[in-house]
Amino acid sequence: MDKTITRSEAWELLGEYTKTPALLKHALAVEAVMKHFARLNGEDEEIWGIVGLLHDLDYEKYPDEHCVKAKEIMEGRGISSFYIRAVCSHGYGICSDIKPESALEKTLFTIDELTGLINAVCLMRPSKSVLDLEVKSVKKKFKDKSFAAGVDREVILKGCEMLGIPLENVIAETIGGMRENAEAIGLKGNL
Structure with a gap:
């Protein structure tokens, strides 16, 4: 059985395996x-969103088997191989x-680490918000390897290359996407 998954089913599944508020x-x-x-990209927002929501499905419980366990979990639920491949x-x-x-897979590969960097930059700002964040602030911290040292900048750069989009543009659009859900992701700050 190869089934699609709704956003609410994806959120419920994520909640079974992920309890940490930050994750x-x-x-x-x-x-x-x-x-x-x-x-x-003129693509289906729900599908792309679900892939984003589930990308770290197994990370909290199985950090040493990341992507491997996600595949097992999703296969066990009969979830479409499309979602499994994209997540992995x-x-x-x-x-x-x-x-x-695909464009979806290249985008996920690129922005996963970048959202972590942007989150860290926001938390260092007086406003604690993504709503007033500028690309230049992220680029400055991107160059500072000691800042958010766990963020793999090479992955982000490799992803930008895969997408054929300059880093500045990817940062700008990633900030734009995070602004759309600023409150839920804890980055509305004091604005």
Whole structure:
């Protein structure tokens, strides 16, 4: 059985495996950015959003088997191989050998780490908000390897290359997507 999954089913599934508020907010941030990029590409927002929501499905419970367990969990639920492939492709070269090929997969690969960097930049700002964040602030922190050192800048750059979109543009659109769900992802700040 190869079934599609609704947004509410995806959220429920994520909640079974993820309890940490920061990881849930990250999933919501990636979902918002994926929906934003879907609109830019004339694609289905719900599908792109669900992939974003589920991308770290297994990360909290199985960090050493990231992407491997997600595949098992999703296959066990009969979820479409389309979603499984897309989710697993974001770990390409790290914990997966599934190379991002579609625009959806390349976007997820690129923006996953970037949303983490942007989140960290926002939390350092006086406003604690993504709503007044500028691209130049993110670029400055992108260059500072000691800031948010866990963020793999090479993955982001490789993703931009895959997409054929300059880093500045990807940052701008990622900020735009995160702004659309600022309150839910904890980045409305004091604005």
